[in-house]
Amino acid sequence: MRARSLLLVVALVAACLLVVRAGSPIVIYSWLNIAMQQLTQDHLALPYTPPPQPDQWKPMTAAERLSNVRSRLLPKLHDELAARQLKLGQSAFIRIFKETRELELWLQTRNGWKLFRNYPIATFSGTLGPKTKEGDMQAPEGFYRVTARQLNLASSYHLSFNIGYPNAYDLAHQRTGSLIMVHGSTVSIGCFAMTDPLIEEIYLVVEAALKDTDTVPVHIFPFRMTDERMQKEQTSPHLDFWQNLRPVHDLFDKERRVPTIIVENGRYHAR
Numbered sequence: 001m002r003a004r005s006l007l008l009v010v011a012l013v014a015a016c017l018l019v020v021r022a023g024s025p026i027v028i029y030s031w032l033n034i035a036m037q038q039l040t041q042d043h044l045a046l047p048y049t050p051p052p053q054p055d056q057w058k059p060m061t062a063a064e065r066l067s068n069v070r071s072r073l074l075p076k077l078h079d080e081l082a083a084r085q086l087k088l089g090q091s092a093f094i095r096i097f098k099e100t101r102e103l104e105l106w107l108q109t110r111n112g113w114k115l116f117r118n119y120p121i122a123t124f125s126g127t128l129g130p131k132t133k134e135g136d137m138q139a140p141e142g143f144y145r146v147t148a149r150q151l152n153l154a155s156s157y158h159l160s161f162n163i164g165y166p167n168a169y170d171l172a173h174q175r176t177g178s179l180i181m182v183h184g185s186t187v188s189i190g191c192f193a194m195t196d197p198l199i200e201e202i203y204l205v206v207e208a209a210l211k212d213t214d215t216v217p218v219h220i221f222p223f224r225m226t227d228e229r230m231q232k233e234q235t236s237p238h239l240d241f242w243q244n245l246r247p248v249h250d251l252f253d254k255e256r257r258v259p260t261i262i263v264e265n266g267r268y269h270a271r
């Protein structure tokens with residue numbers, strides 16, 4: 001592991017030197033951020049048989065991949081959910097916090113939303129702040145949603161689902177970009193990389209939720225938006241954007257309610 005980390009740092013430093021010659025400080029910072037994330041990854045042990053090696057996984061068809069994942073994770077996944085008084089097929093909701101590299105997966109019960117698991121994000125690219133254009137190596141922030149059509153068993157990054165960037169807000173602000181995913185692996189160029197073992201559990205829960213509901217909301221925040229944390233960003237160029245995100249953040253924290261999000265006059269509004 002130490003040797004792998006050293007090789008990673010050497011490779012990233014070399015990449016940064018090449019980018020310096022191209023004169024792109026934003027990309028340099030993104031690569032350095034990725035390097036630091038790789039060196040400080042948190043690991044979450046799940047009670048399943050590990051995924052196949054890439055040389056075995058990549059030749060599989062989509063149907064074979066799904067069958068393989070289900071055979072390894074079920075019925076233990078049912079047990080994991082039952083231990084929290086949850087079950088597969090309940091409506092799902094995802095919250096992502098970039099600063100602390102957390103992905104929360106919530107399920108809806110008769111008594112309201114309940115947290116199933118808080119996953120460490122292996123890597124996201126870029127820094128705090130929204131994605132604005134194709135190729136900026138920036139992971140987005142805002143309110144997105146996943147439909148069944150956005151699930152991707154044939155992903156080059158083990159398994160994945162597209163979060164739906166750009167949304168109506170992004171389009172209103174002429175933001176560009178595409179194919180922003182939550183996926184396996186530990187490599188990110190604008191996406192949220194979760195590692196192969198973690199994406200398998202997340203994928204199965206999201207897939208099951210989408211059999212009974214149209215969408216799984218995905219809310220992405222720069223950080224947990226407390227008064228104290230927001231106060232530190234009073235001079236940030238993203239402050240107005242973050243203040244627009246905060247009411248939805250606080251609504252779920254205080255009321256455990258996932259609102260319908262609309263975009264009017266270039267602003268997010270919760271209903």
